[in-house]
Amino acid sequence: MSLGKDTLLRIDLGKPDEPNQVELGRKDEAKVYKMFLDHTGSHLLIALNTSECLYLNRSVQKVRALSRWKGHLIESVGWNKFLGSETNTGPILVGTSQGHIYEAEISVSEGSLFSTNPDQYFRQVYTLEEESGPAPVCCLEIERGIEGKFFIIATTRKRLFQFVGKVPEGTEQQGFSSIFAVHADHLPSFREFPANLGFSEIAFYTPKLRSNPRSFAWMMGNGVLYGTLDYSRPDSILSDERVWVYPPDIDITVNKPISIVLTQFHFLLLLSDRVKAVCTLNGQVVFQDLFLEKFGLLTRMIKDPTVQQIWIHTEKVVFRYHVQRESRDVWKMYMNMNKFDLAKEYCKDRPECLDIVLAKEAEHCFQNKRYLDSAKCYALTQNYFEEIALKFIEAKQEEALMEFLIKKLSNLKPSEKTQTTLLTTWLTELYLNWLGILQGDPSQRNLYLDTREKFRTFLSSPKNKDCLFNNRASIYELLASHGDTEHMVYFAVIMQDYERVVAHHCQHDEYDEALNVLSRHRDEKLFYKFSPVLIQHIPKKVVDAWISMGSRLDARNLIPALVNYSQSASTQQINEAIRYMEFCVYQLEETQQAIHNYLLSLYALCRPDSLLSYLEQAGTSPNRIHYDLKYALRLCAEHGHHRACVHIYKVMELYEEAVDLALQVDVDLAKSCADLPEDDEELRKKLWLKIARHVVQEEKDVKKAMACLSSCALLKIEDVLPFFPDFVTIDHFKEAICNSLEDYNKHIEELKREMEEATQSAKRIREDIQEMRNKYGSVEPQEKCAACDFPLLNRPFYLFLCGHMFHYDCLLQAVFSSLPAYKQAKLEDLQKKLAATSQPSKSHHRSKDADTISLGKGQQSREQIKADIDDIVAAECVYCGELMIRSIDKPFIDPQKYEEEMQSWL
Template identity: 30%
Template sequence: PAMDYQQQEQQHQQQLEVAAGQLLRIQRIEAFQPPLPITHLLAASGRLLMAFPSNYLHCIDTRRSDNKALQRLDLAKSGGSDDRLHSLFFDPTGTHIIASMQSGCVLYACWSNNRHNQDAGIAIKPIAKLKNQLVDSVAWCPSGEDGIAYSGKGASGTGPILVGTADGHIYELALFADAGGTGGGSGGGGMRHAMGLLGGDDKKADQYCHQLFSLGKSVTGLQLGVIQSADVADSSRNKKRRYFLLASTPVHLYEFKGKLAITADGSSAHYAPLFAKALSEAGGPPFKSHPPDLGRSCLKLLRTSPKGADYTVAWLSGLGCYCGFLDHGLPNFCTDKCILLPYENKQVPITAESLNYHVVLLYTDRLAVHSLLNGLAVSRVDAQDRCQLTYRGMAFDSSARLLWAFTEVGVYKVDIGDERSLAWRIYLQLGQHEQALQCCPSQAERSQVYALLAEKFFANGKFVDSANLFSKSDRPFEHTALKFLSAPNGDVDGLKILLKCRLNADLSSASGAGGGDAVLLIWLTELYLKKLGAWRDSGRQGSQDYALESEEFRRFLAKPQLRPLLERLRHVIYQLMQSHADSENLVYLACLLNDQDSIVLFYLENEDYTEALKTIDRHPRCPVLHVRHAQLLLSQVPEKTVDSWISLGNKLDPRLLLPALLTAPRDQALRYLEYAVNTLRSEYKPLHNLLLHIYAESYPGRLVTYIETASAKASLAADRHQQSVSLPFDANTRWICASEAT
């Protein structure tokens, strides 16, 4: 038997807990033993970038297993041996690196050149225009369809990027690795041409730099995204889109929106329009404030759909982790629907990463996972190195959907399970059923959603909604049908929906359902007829409810896919309708099936001879039916019957009507016989004999007129002796007949 709603809820909760425990799977990379303690680790496009105290950078291609997987870069050659790394940035393609040194020197390198030769020298260039700055955040230029058409963007250049510094300034600049390279950006033109346009020096990485805005405090996070715009008048791909920028300080979160100013040579800042509104406001841009400054802050953004504008965000602030889904349709901030996760025991995480439906918080001894849907903790993974050192940081490779955590002496790969297997269950708990269905990774999960929601609706008396959902689940049909048979107050609407859905499914299947489809059709017909009959018995056949139910029944019968089944079962359905005295729907069905014979029989059985006659006149085999029912119709509606016969003309053979004419009223029989003799020129002797009999008995005055007709002469000539002797005429009349025949 099917479980009730409470049992379904308990099972659902148990499954949720199991799915939560399988969300993250952590594994130490034993093959890599760092030569020195790791200070920084970043991940992008299958590459890991690690920094060590000696200012060495190691880049590991996790997709390769040979000795070419490891590449080294020495920052000490450019930053000085005594300098130390302040911050490190790796672009999403795993190509461009920005290293900010504590001395204020900012360096740039590109891994793409000579990437398969670990011994080849890779140029490290200073970013001169950022001299004496400490870079705390970088927003890379969008790529793919959302990228900016700019000649320097590609393997040898970053394109326009945004940089946030420790003193609160936001800069825009473009970086190039090799003046002699070939620019791969969508704007084309080549890198050498781009360098020529800018008049750049190939010893420096930066070719232009614009200060766009100042937040007053360290810019701990910059995240750039695209807003899809439906109101597009410009055909240029860069001008048709609007962008947004999220910028954070330790206690404030800012939001900027606008289109970009596209220039080929960087003479004006591409991102300047994003800050135009903020610069024009007297009080500065609006912001969300989450004090106090805890000395640790980061801002992470993840695009959850490759070509859409769906993003999740996570911001470590003074009050907690502010995370959730962005909604650009909100009037104030796109982050207004985000939730605030207070820190556990006032312990501030080292960093955070936003996933599609969850946020991962890294503490020194564990990874904690919270749902972005309700903020509740769903999973926890404790550190495996309790006897060694604790976690130092974490990076997320969005292209590979992998998290990487590290301690000073080890690197850990964190596999992320299917978030949807957890998200749809939480959506269901929150009552957001459409979102739950969208998150279900397979039909089996969707079936569970349908079944659980159907049970809930049934318990609340919403039987129609419940039936619709049960029909989409894998719940056994027999159990569900029995459940609806016991519905309170004798409600059958839900059962009808259930039967319809099952019938449609059976008719749509390639193999069919054997005799099950016939049973379902008869069952549905009985439900409709029973309900209509109850309303007629209570005198409500004129009500709107009756009309609506009857119309629904007829729409059901008129479905094209039911036509073959109705043809096969029409006599059973007719009998069922007759047992419920539903003549209107019986006639409707017979007309729908073009079953005129059954309509005629129905009218005759109900002594509605006029309608029967009208139906016969419309029938394609009208003459055949007139002959078949001639005697009955001529006895009940003689005048209308003869009118109909005469209207058919020579399509109707008078000889076949003779048996009915023998017993018909004399006046109507005489009317058709005269029409057959005088108009149709029939020479059939029995017809003439009958006409003579009628004349002799009732209309002797018409005899002379009759025998003057050509057809009468032919009939009399055929057997003049019999005609003159056997007919009940007087002697004078017999002499006239004989003379005419001679």
């Protein structure tokens, strides 16, 4: 800022406490007329009232005079925002008081302030005129559009000129001469107003630094020309222009405005004693700030394009304005202008204001018969639901009412279940009514299809799913009341109510469709329920579907359907039932008895050959057979399948019944049954006798009867002879009799040989016993007990053949714990008896003979007791016998004393 005729004050807002004074170095009466600072703050032009111009760069302290500019009073400067740098301005435009526009360039070199290179120039490119001749160039602005197009705006006191042209790519540094050259012979397009302030000023609003301005405001005699800038237009960027006249208290002859600044929604007018803010949307004054006389008259107002701050100064004071919440009431203005989208944009964070805008928009649309748009807006408001609904009903706008309900439904919260249910049911009723009307009008076919699609979208909406599911009974009733079976099926599919879908298809004889639904959704319960109906009409397809389900189906639950079907079906149709049962048995390897029993019954009814094959494949082990043997036997007997009955008898091990029944069919079959009881020779012989009797008495075939003797070694000729009649030729079984006699002779010889061997064995045993009685061993005096390691001869002892020697009591102690409980008890009893026989007699008056007799009896009993004790204790060496082998897994330390033993080692 200028502090006087010869001093400038430069303040860095980042360091406001460090101001810098710059001397202009003028000794004459020259004063600062105007100053022009570029948008980066790097270049400052100082116009003097003596038609001279000075230049100051941010990086230097010294001001330099621009000699080529001398003689021109500078009124305006158009800075180059696209090519300028901190040391070079690039091509700029300069407007003078004589109406001339000059193109210039200023650069700073390292060696000196100004470069002497040719790129520093000052040349005239155009002259602006009004009707009376050349006029001062009040303002200049350079903007670049798309595709290399430049727009230059220049204003005089009453006119606003636009210069439009392209600068060839790569030649931007050469300046704008080519743009002005186009208009050398004629004036460019301009706007002119009759009133005259003596000057004019244009302001621009740029939302972001280094972006193009979005709007402009030109302050001139008739008011303020406001508009937007459209860079896509070919010849003029000014758009949506309007003139806002000055407020009534401004008289351009008395207190004309001095300066103007443009913000997003307002322009500020500077008067000598106040500031007025006028809204660009409606031209109303929304703010006024009066200044006290002590501050002096207001002289200038500018806006910092970088931080969007507004500066106002007098001769004494500088003021700064901050723009805050400028758009807070803009929504209301846009609403009153019926620009509802913009109004909603500027109040989207204020729900109460947004509701007012929506209500106003809805009412505006309703008045203009845009009912669908009105419904969409009403649905977003907090207006009473009933009033809005009645409004559309009275206007007979069902489609708009539906739209309102749909939007209202989409805005409800999950917790508002009652309202959701009400709207869902009402919408369903409206859709059905509307579809019914459209369906009866062929000319409305397209609308019907579109409405049907909307209805289906409504039914399948995930948001409505829970509500529709919980109230599906009501929806079904509505669909049924309208007779809309198509959508009833559609709704049932959405609700996954496939039971209803299948039932519908079955009722309308659409069995293939019903089966397709079952196969697609693979619900086992539905298969069980509807299979009895479907198999009556499409048995093969049903069985194919069952097979495709595999193990997911329990065949037991399908048996009732097959039973009902097989009772009335032909053999060919029963084969389908057999096919599925075979799949269960052989593919799924089912073991359930009901399945096997039913397959068995089907085989018995239609496939006897498969019956026997199945029984044989099932095996003969009762534990591995999955059918009921008694049921199978009764079934086969009822249908006369004797071979199958024979097989079942064999499995049940009823061999006599098997042979008896087999003899009615085939003797060879009976023979195969007779050999089955391998462990019971008596029964096997009995069975073969049955066969022999049958052959002799029924078939009267002697040769075959003799063959039975060779087939079974248990049968002898004497067993068979009683079956023959009294008079029969012996030649037929002479050989069999001879063979039998030879077998008897051989058996007698074998018995004699066995008797001789037994005699020899008994003789050898007697000799061994006698040898054992005469066996003895020698004990040295120093021998010790193997258990306690004390001298052996001190107490009674035992000597074993293995060489181990033990004291009696040591051996008793070692053996006792290993004896079974009953032997331990017996041993204790024997010890008590032995102790009792060792006590002297208490009678002193017995005769000598009586004592002798008593001693004799006691001595005999005592020896027997000792022998019994020896049999238990000394049966085997405790170290070499089985006792030692059995104790291999016995712990060295008793588990009960383990903890005690561990503690002793610590």
